């Protein structure tokens with residue numbers, strides 16, 4: 545694990561008043577599981593927004609991200625790229641389609657090396673509300 549990642553984690557658990565690192569790790573794993581279960585639950589026609597932060601210097605990463613976006617081209621409504629700083633890029637992708645397909649696109653992006661953060665938010669189309 546990269547040292548700066550662990551340092552940042554220690555900083556947060558200190559701020560949040562955890563008694564030990566392992567307590568923080570347990571909580572982080574729980575959040576990861578809850579988030580995964582929440583994502584698995586996304587059903588029906590949805591609009592999804594995927595926010596990705598990644599290191600653009602990672603070899604092959606931009607090609608892989610483009611490839612995934614072409615694979616899900618039928619769902620993607622729009623995307624936006626921002627050069628965040630010297631090392632990192634932010635991409636926002638808006639998709640519309642079956643919730644599980646939207647989720648699949650986000651998961652494929654998450655699994656890529658060099659991707660630092662992926663957030664998926666989904667919303668219904670408001671028809672049932």
Ligand code: NI
Pocket residue numbers: 600625626627628632633634
């Ligand atoms: Ni960029």
